[in-house]
Amino acid sequence: MPKEVFEQASQAILDFNNSGLSILEIGHRTPLFQAVLDEAVATAKELMHLDDEHEVLFLHGGATTQFFQVPMNLLDETETAAYLDCGVWGSKAIKEAKIFGNVEIVASSKDKNYTYIPKKFIIPDTAKYFHYTTNNTIEGTEMNFIPETNVPLVADMSSDILSTELDFNRFDLIYAGAQKNIGAAGVNMVIIKKDILGKVKRKLPGMMDYRQHIEAGSVLNTPPVFAIYVCMLTLRWLKKLGGIAAIEKINKQKSDLLYDTLDALPLFKPTVTKEDRSRMNVVFVMENPELEKKFLAVCKENEMIGVKGHRSVGGFRVSLYNALPLESVKVLTDLLKAFAASN
Numbered sequence: 001m002p003k004e005v006f007e008q009a010s011q012a013i014l015d016f017n018n019s020g021l022s023i024l025e026i027g028h029r030t031p032l033f034q035a036v037l038d039e040a041v042a043t044a045k046e047l048m049h050l051d052d053e054h055e056v057l058f059l060h061g062g063a064t065t066q067f068f069q070v071p072m073n074l075l076d077e078t079e080t081a082a083y084l085d086c087g088v089w090g091s092k093a094i095k096e097a098k099i100f101g102n103v104e105i106v107a108s109s110k111d112k113n114y115t116y117i118p119k120k121f122i123i124p125d126t127a128k129y130f131h132y133t134t135n136n137t138i139e140g141t142e143m144n145f146i147p148e149t150n151v152p153l154v155a156d157m158s159s160d161i162l163s164t165e166l167d168f169n170r171f172d173l174i175y176a177g178a179q180k181n182i183g184a185a186g187v188n189m190v191i192i193k194k195d196i197l198g199k200v201k202r203k204l205p206g207m208m209d210y211r212q213h214i215e216a217g218s219v220l221n222t223p224p225v226f227a228i229y230v231c232m233l234t235l236r237w238l239k240k241l242g243g244i245a246a247i248e249k250i251n252k253q254k255s256d257l258l259y260d261t262l263d264a265l266p267l268f269k270p271t272v273t274k275e276d277r278s279r280m281n282v283v284f285v286m287e288n289p290e291l292e293k294k295f296l297a298v299c300k301e302n303e304m305i306g307v308k309g310h311r312s313v314g315g316f317r318v319s320l321y322n323a324l325p326l327e328s329v330k331v332l333t334d335l336l337k338a339f340a341a342s343n
């Protein structure tokens with residue numbers, strides 16, 4: 001997270017906008033909070049150049065709730081949704097969708113432990129919608145194209161939203177847990193093109209019904225006020241920085257520097273096919289497990305936190321989310337080079 005966001009959020013805990021109240025105690029139906037929500041929605045729309053057909057919501061339950069809320073709202077029992085299976089998170093979304101209807105997996109990269117993105121697949125026109133994960137956080141692959149389709153397009157953008165310019169209006173539904181590039185944990189951003197809703201036969205509990213959330217402007221019940229406030233501050237920070245185009249340049253510099261360094265050092269092996277490498281999550285291993293342990297210890301000594309890979313992949317995973325400065329990547333690449341030289 002950006003340092004200035006930490007500072008502003010800390011101040012708002014003590015006294016929010018000179019109101020004499022903390023952000024942790026203001027009412028969610030007050031003008032004080034409504035202004036926060038309005039700015040968060042307006043800034044998200046501006047940064048992503050969203051048209052008026054798209055609604056921006058802030059909802060609870062993490063991206064994992066969207067795994068079932070999406071099919072619950074869009075897929076009837078006898079209908080089929082198309083899914084791309086490119087990683088742990090996508091396969092969890094598939095499992096949940098199967099509770100509500102049929103799922104056709106149009107392609108999968110499971111055969112190679114999800115280390116690449118399938119390019120040639122056909123999305124049937126009869127599918128109710130097509131779902132994919134834009135960035136596979138655990139495996140370190142990223143889709144660098146938007147699949148062509150005539151059916152509604154749904155994407156889990158939890159780990160790369162706002163990191164690169166995309167035609168966001170091409171999507172009918174986008175969801176993302178806030179905790180990587182949008183703000184603090186505890187809230188989801190969900191972007192919906194309204195005309196895809198209201199077509200399923202099943203009855204929906206109010207909290208699961210996107211239409212009710214749209215009608216209530218994200219305050220159907222008490223929203224996660226503080227988390228939304230942190231999102232607003234982070235979105236404001238990104239706008240001030242120059243928006244998505246500006247952060248995309250920095251993200252490219254960061255990921256190029258790290259991948260180029262890894263490619264030049266035979267000791268370290270990036271696991272993902274070059275053309276599908278993620279700019280957000282860089283995954284690499286070493287052939288010798290003892291050296292992996294040793295490098296992890298070196299990272300710890302040098303205050304590099306959280307670089308251990310996911311248990312399903314092993315090795316290392318370095319996350320380069322929007323707020324991570326280029327300087328941090330330089331420190332890491334110096335460490336990688338020094339370690340390679342002495343081992």
Ligand SMILES: Cc1ncc(COP(=O)(O)O)c(C=O)c1O
Nearest residue numbers: 062063064089137156158159177
């Ligand atoms: C791509 C992706 N989808 C879904 C999730 C699950 O998010 P949450 O923990 O907010 O439910 C994650 C979490 O890391 C993720 O990276």
